[in-house]
Amino acid sequence: DAGITQSPRHKVTETGTPVTLRCHQTENHRYMYWYRQDPGHGLRLIHYSYGVKDTDKGEVSDGYSVSRSKTEDFLLTLESATSSQTSVYFCAISSEGRRNEQYFGPGTRLTVT
Amino acid sequence: KNQVEQSPQSLIILEGKNCTLQCNYTVSPFSNLRWYKQDTGRGPVSLTIMTFSENTKSNGRYTATLDADTKQSSLHITASQLSDSASYICVVSEAGGFKTIFGAGTRLFVKA
Numbered sequence: 001d002a003g004i005t006q007s008p009r010h011k012v013t014e015t016g017t018p019v020t021l022r023c024h025q026t027e028n029h030r031y032m033y034w035y036r037q038d039p040g041h042g043l044r045l046i047h048y049s050y051g052v053k054d055t056d057k058g059e060v061s062d063g064y065s066v067s068r069s070k071t072e073d074f075l076l077t078l079e080s081a082t083s084s085q086t087s088v089y090f091c092a093i094s095s096e097g098r099r100n101e102q103y104f105g106p107g108t109r110l111t112v113t
Numbered sequence: 114k115n116q117v118e119q120s121p122q123s124l125i126i127l128e129g130k131n132c133t134l135q136c137n138y139t140v141s142p143f144s145n146l147r148w149y150k151q152d153t154g155r156g157p158v159s160l161t162i163m164t165f166s167e168n169t170k171s172n173g174r175y176t177a178t179l180d181a182d183t184k185q186s187s188l189h190i191t192a193s194q195l196s197d198s199a200s201y202i203c204v205v206s207e208a209g210g211f212k213t214i215f216g217a218g219t220r221l222f223v224k225a
Contacts, residue, residue, distance in 0.1 A: 106155055
């Protein structure tokens with residue numbers, strides 16, 4: 001998985017609780033992304049980062065926030081988890097922009113009960 | 114609206130047979146098209162990437178074709194193996210912008 005780890009790999013949480021997912025890379029790539037993957041849908045971009053402290057919203061950013069204080073770490077926070085946020089979350093990295101090759105992490109399966 | 118449609122949704126084939134997966138898109142202006150393979154429980158892994166000027170690209174037993182005029186791509190798998198069982202995702206990127214659209218994928222099952 002191209003030097004990308006995600007933690008935790010699985011999590012079950014209750015509605016209304018905050019949740020933070022971590023993505024860590026060892027490739028020193030500039031761009032990092034958070035996606036969610038749901039049955040019947042393609043991967044959808046939540047947020048992305050184009051450098052330390054530089055982040056922007058994707059297509060499905062409501063209810064999510066991100067932070068990137070170091071090149072290697074990109075955090076995704078669900079401020080108050082809802083059942084609609086039950087999904088598999090993937091982190092990806094790329095050295096160029098989103099149009100270029102992206103390398104994906106192993107994913108985090110999140111269940112909100 | 115920019116879209117990427119893949120067909121079929123799922124496919125079952127016997128080991129050793131060939132198969133072809135389809136991807137139609139409406140993304141414009143076009144930058145590139147990528148095919149990814151996603152094994153169950155893992156992240157997608159890139160198979161091929163094609164730009165406007167390329168109409169075929171191979172990676173081992175995987176051959177992707179692109180017709181930018183009709184906005185269609187196909188992924189042909191030759192002499193399938195059990196390890197080819199996975200989801201195959203078509204991804205199209207927009208030129209000049211940041212938009213990248215992922216298809217919902219085709220789930221391929223290869224049976225012995």
